[in-house]
Amino acid sequence: MDSESQLVERTGRAIPSSKGRRGLANLRLGIGDDAAVLVPTGRAEWVLSCDAFLEGVHFLEKVHPPDSVGYKALVRAASDLVAMGATPRLFLLTLALPSRLTGDWLDSFLRGMGRAARLLDMRLAGGDTTRSQSVFINVTVLGEASLGQAVARSGAQPGDIIYVSGKLGGAQLGLELIINRGTRGPGLSRLLRPHLYPSIRTKLGEWLGRHGVPSAMMDISDGLSTDLDRLCRASHAGARLWAARIPRVSIPDLISRQRKRLNLDPLKLALHGGEDYELLFTVSHRKVKRLRHAPGFRELTPIGEITSRRGMILIGEDGRSETLEPAGWDPFRKKS
Amino acid sequence: MDSESQLVERTGRAIPSSKGRRGLANLRLGIGDDAAVLVPTGRAEWVLSCDAFLEGVHFLEKVHPPDSVGYKALVRAASDLVAMGATPRLFLLTLALPSRLTGDWLDSFLRGMGRAARLLDMRLAGGDTTRSQSVFINVTVLGEASLGQAVARSGAQPGDIIYVSGKLGGAQLGLELIINRGTRGPGLSRLLRPHLYPSIRTKLGEWLGRHGVPSAMMDISDGLSTDLDRLCRASHAGARLWAARIPRVSIPDLISRQRKRLNLDPLKLALHGGEDYELLFTVSHRKVKRLRHAPGFRELTPIGEITSRRGMILIGEDGRSETLEPAGWDPFRKKS
Numbered sequence: 163m164d165s166e167s168q169l170v171e172r173t174g175r176a177i178p179s180s181k182g183r184r185g186l187a188n189l190r191l192g193i194g195d196d197a198a199v200l201v202p203t204g205r206a207e208w209v210l211s212c213d214a215f216l217e218g219v220h221f222l223e224k225v226h227p228p229d230s231v232g233y234k235a236l237v238r239a240a241s242d243l244v245a246m247g248a249t250p251r252l253f254l255l256t257l258a259l260p261s262r263l264t265g266d267w268l269d270s271f272l273r274g275m276g277r278a279a280r281l282l283d284m285r286l287a288g289g290d291t292t293r294s295q296s297v298f299i300n301v302t303v304l305g306e307a308s309l310g311q312a313v314a315r316s317g318a319q320p321g322d323i324i325y326v327s328g329k330l331g332g333a334q335l336g337l338e339l340i341i342n343r344g345t346r347g348p349g350l351s352r353l354l355r356p357h358l359y360p361s362i363r364t365k366l367g368e369w370l371g372r373h374g375v376p377s378a379m380m381d382i383s384d385g386l387s388t389d390l391d392r393l394c395r396a397s398h399a400g401a402r403l404w405a406a407r408i409p410r411v412s413i414p415d416l417i418s419r420q421r422k423r424l425n426l427d428p429l430k431l432a433l434h435g436g437e438d439y440e441l442l443f444t445v446s447h448r449k450v451k452r453l454r455h456a457p458g459f460r461e462l463t464p465i466g467e468i469t470s471r472r473g474m475i476l477i478g479e480d481g482r483s484e485t486l487e488p489a490g491w492d493p494f495r496k497k498s
Numbered sequence: 499m500d501s502e503s504q505l506v507e508r509t510g511r512a513i514p515s516s517k518g519r520r521g522l523a524n525l526r527l528g529i530g531d532d533a534a535v536l537v538p539t540g541r542a543e544w545v546l547s548c549d550a551f552l553e554g555v556h557f558l559e560k561v562h563p564p565d566s567v568g569y570k571a572l573v574r575a576a577s578d579l580v581a582m583g584a585t586p587r588l589f590l591l592t593l594a595l596p597s598r599l600t601g602d603w604l605d606s607f608l609r610g611m612g613r614a615a616r617l618l619d620m621r622l623a624g625g626d627t628t629r630s631q632s633v634f635i636n637v638t639v640l641g642e643a644s645l646g647q648a649v650a651r652s653g654a655q656p657g658d659i660i661y662v663s664g665k666l667g668g669a670q671l672g673l674e675l676i677i678n679r680g681t682r683g684p685g686l687s688r689l690l691r692p693h694l695y696p697s698i699r700t701k702l703g704e705w706l707g708r709h710g711v712p713s714a715m716m717d718i719s720d721g722l723s724t725d726l727d728r729l730c731r732a733s734h735a736g737a738r739l740w741a742a743r744i745p746r747v748s749i750p751d752l753i754s755r756q757r758k759r760l761n762l763d764p765l766k767l768a769l770h771g772g773e774d775y776e777l778l779f780t781v782s783h784r785k786v787k788r789l790r791h792a793p794g795f796r797e798l799t800p801i802g803e804i805t806s807r808r809g810m811i812l813i814g815e816d817g818r819s820e821t822l823e824p825a826g827w828d829p830f831r832k833k834s
Contacts, residue, residue, distance in 0.1 A: 166828050167728065190543065191650055195732070196578040196716050197547035197641075199648040202538040207526065211533035212548075212590045212638050214626045219594070242532040254548045256592075256636045258555070290550045290636075292829040300592045300626075300636035302548050305533075312535040314527055380532050392503065396531070492502050493628040 169264070169291045173255065176272035178279050179286040189252065189287060198254070198287035200304075209248040209305040209312050213239035217297035219493060225340055228267045229274030230358040231297070236278040238383065239301035241362045241439040245381035247313040247371015248305035250364070252287040253279075255301055258294035282364065311371045313443070318378035318397035320470040322444035325453075325462050327363050330386055331411035331428060332356035334435025338426065349414065356411075362439045365457040375452050376443035385434040385490020389442055391474060392488075397444075402475045403466035403486065408432050433476075436491035444468055505600065505627045509591065512608035514615050515622035525588065525623060534590070534623035536640075545584040545641040545648050549575035553633035555829060561676055564603045565610030566694040571635045572614040574719065577698045577775040579641035581717035583649040583707015586700070588623040589615075590638040594630035618700065647707045649779070654714035654733035656806040658780035661789075661798050663699050666722055667747035667764060668692035670771025674762065685750065692747075698775045701793040711788050712779035721770040721826020725778055727810060728824075733780075738811045739802035739822065744768050769812075772827035780804055 173179075174193050191199040202208070215235040217223050240250040255275070259268065279286065284303070336357025345354060362381075370376050378397055382389045386408070394401050410432035445453060453459060469475075474486040509515075515528050527535040538544070551571040553559050576586040591611070595604065615622065620639075672693025681690060698717075706712050714733055718725045722744070730737050746768035781789060789795060805811075810822040 167731075191648065195650050195652070196581045197545045197584070197639075197648075199582065199643075199650075200544045200546060201645065202542075202544065206538075208536045208538065208544075209533045210536060210588075210590065210638075210640065211624060212592050212626055212636065214592045214594055214628050214634075214636070216594055216628065216630050216634070219628055219630055245532045246535065248533070252546075254546065254638065256548050256550045258550055258552055258634070288547060290548055292550050292552065292555055294552050294555055294634070295632065298550070298552070298594070298630070298634045300548065300550070300638075302546075302590065302636075302638040303533075304546065307535075309537065312527065312533075314531050314535075316531070395503075 166291055172268070173272060173286070173289070176269070177276040177286045189285065193286055193288045198252070200252070205309050206306045207309055207312055209243050209246045209307060210302070211239065211242040212300055212302040213242065215299040215301070223297065227345065227358065228270035232271035232274030233278045233359055235299045235301050236275050236282070236284070237360055237362055238437070238439060239303045240282050240284065241381045241383065243303055243305035244362050244364050244367035245379055245441060246305070246307065247311055247367055247379065248307040249368055250282050250284050250303055250305045252285050252304045253301055254287055255289035256299065257289065258292045258298040260295060260297070261293055263297065307371055311374070313371055313376050313379040314396070315378050315380040315393045316396035318393060318399055318444040318468045319446065320399055320468050322377050322446050322468040323450060323464045324390070324401060324403070324466045324468060325443050325445060325464055326382065326386070326409065326440055327366055327458065328438070328440040328461050329409045329411050330382065330438050330440060331431030331435045333360060333437035334431045335411050335413065335426065337437070353414070357437065360437065360439050363441050363458065367441060369456050370441070370443060373452060375445055375449050377446055379441060379443035382438050382440050382442050383436060384492065385436045386442065387433050387474070387486055388488040388490030388492065393442065394468070394472070394474065397468070400469040400472045400474060401466055402469050402477065404477050405429060406479045407463060407465045409463045433486070434489045502627055508604070509608060509622070509625070513612040513622045525621065528623050534588070536588070541645050542642045543645055543648055545579050545582045545643060546638070547575065547578040548636055548638040549578065551635040551637070559633060563681065563694065564606035568607035568610030569614045569695055571637050572611050572618070572620070573696055573698055574773070574775060575637035575639045576618050576620065577717045577719065579639050580698050580700050580703035581715055581777060582641070582643065583647055583703055583715065584641035584643040585704055586618050586620050586639060586641045588621050588640045590623055591625035592636035593625065594628045594634040596631060596633070597629055599633065643707055647710070649707055649712050649715040650732070651714050651716040651729045652732035654729060654735055654780040654804045655782065656735055656804050658713050658782050658804040659786060659800045660726070660737060660739070660802045660804060661779050661781060661800055662718070662722070662745065662776055663702055663794065664774070664776040664797050665745045665747050666718065666774050666776060667767030667771045669696060669773035670767045671747050671749065671762065673773070689750070693773065696773065696775050699777050699794065703777060705792050706779060709788060711781055711785050713782055715777060715779035718774050718776050718778050719772060720828065721772045722778065723769050723810070723822055724824040724826030724828065729778065729780070730804070730808070730810065733804070736805040736808045736810060737802055738805050738813065740813050741765060742815045743799060743801045745799045769822070770825045
């Protein structure tokens with residue numbers, strides 16, 4: 163047996179991948195063939211997305227535990243489905259890695275990805291493996307939604323209320339800490355969790371899609387300022403945000419001494435920090451009261467409103483308005 | 499606008515990506531959102547696959563023209579759908595590249611990919627772009643087939659005849675030439691074409707699937723010896739091949755002087771050379787005569803038969819049998 167085939171077998175053992183009926187579709191053929199074969203069995207729409215995760219760009223081999231790399235590669239891809247109001251179902255894994263990492267590193271990576279697959283109730287349907295100089299991962303995800311349920315980012319209307327789920331900035335705080343302090347230290351593991359093992363709002367996303375509540379929705383992967391700008395541009399609109407309302411990570415005492423050195427301003431982390439994978443969505447006044455029935459309603463915060471005037475305005479805690487520029491993560495803003 | 503969004507716009511302009519009804523599925527949302535949304539509109543099965551294409555592994559930036567890289571990245575991915583008997587429809591592009599290649603190189607890359615998309619009548623439905631140290635491409639492809647039409651590689655039965663389409667070894671010959679002689683020279687461009695701009699057997703694959711002729715099918719991407727071994731293992735069977743019957747590339751006079759130096763043995767090129775993207779399939783005796791109606795029937799060659807005994811046997815032109823080991827392309831057999 164060639165060694166690529168052995169890798170495929172190891173992957174299939176570590177990650178849920180059996181065939182059979184599943185949700186609204188039947189997986190007739192899974193990993194190991196040229197392609198996966200799916201048979202739609204109901205009236206549904208299918209949501210398809212892919213997400214790259216690269217050593218040196220999105221994670222560092224020397225810093226990030228391999229099980230976190232595997233876990234996060236799947237969760238961040240699935241987040242794009244949840245952000246459409248869809249239910250994640252299947253994924254394909256493209257994995258390019260140096261031969262030296264095909265032992266323990268790969269086992270740990272697959273364990274992390276298997277854990278994420280079980281948490282999200284997703285199944286591996288195929289993929290591609292090859293060698294490379296550094297680790298390159300691409301995850302393609304397929305989800306299902308009822309017909310007409312998937313929510314685009316382009317439907318926001320002036321006057322709609324802008325909501326976010328959870329608190330923002332926690333993943334960026336974790337990144338700053340792991341780079342400056344490593345993975346060991348008292349109280350550190352809780353603070354690193356949003357960066358290493360992020361949760362996504364599967365139930366909330368499905369509920370919002372099923373009940374047709376949001377006029378537009380996306381996930382916050384590159385930072386609120388950058389992602390809200392994208393939502394506004396897609397909707398041909400602008401936004402006004404109240405700084406005081408933006409739910410943000412709290413920085414505990416144990417690291418507040420380092421706060422200055424690390425540039426840990428909670429509002430800046432919340433505005434521009436990436437990888438929170440919280441949901442950002444807009445709701446018309448008419449539909450706001452329906453939100454009360456949403457799973458995790460208490461973790462939803464209205465942070466501003468959509469305006470017909472383009473651009474984003476941030477109203478500071480002192481009442482003064484300033485222009486908010488997208489300053490989150492943009493891979494091409496940095497030099498490579 | 500952030501520069502990642504600008505890249506997405508440029509990609510959408512260069513490659514067919516409009517929305518609308520298409521084949522059996524409706525593309526309700528295309529590139530630019532978190533995910534693409536597809537609405538299946540008939541009784542079909544969907545075939546899904548992904549394929550990595552990496553600088554330094556699958557192509558060399560200094561050797562391969564960028565339009566060939568773009569062209570081939572899509573064609574080789576679509577080949578997996580054709581090998582299932584499906585019709586290619588949509589694709590997602592993950593593109594990671596150094597900032598220095600986001601100018602002319604990228605324009606040429608996108609032109610090549612756009613040309614392949616038009617040839618294959620495929621549409622770009624989404625993707626992901628990021629920076630990286632070297633070029634990494636992943637193409638996810640989605641195709642459609644009638645219900646039950648998709649052909650696995652696992653159905654070959656002892657006694658089935660093994661067929662290949664076209665001649666084998668041409669892509670490998672092109673690779674040897676481009677590495678040793680570059681892209682310029684008299685008569686060279688015709689010889690390089692199978693390596694730089696491979697064709698795939700879209701019509702033949704669809705026909706075979708629609709008429710339920712093959713018991714097993716796959717494409718030859720890593721070399722006949724390696725891919726036939728995979729088909730046999732998946733089918734719990736073996737194979738016997740006649741060397742004299744294997745259709746192979748002819749090596750023209752202009753390079754036959756170099757044949758020895760380059761190790762250009764036509765049979766070896768045909769047995770172990772990769773990237774021909776010809777179809778390899780098995781047909782029961784009962785169904786062989788139906789093949790006469792296949793598009794491109796004259797380019798089909800029976801090269802051997804499936805055996806119940808595992809392993810592969812090659813009967814040489816001198817009548818002697820030898821064991822055939824898989825010796826095609828395996829990314830993990832080489833050191834990285």
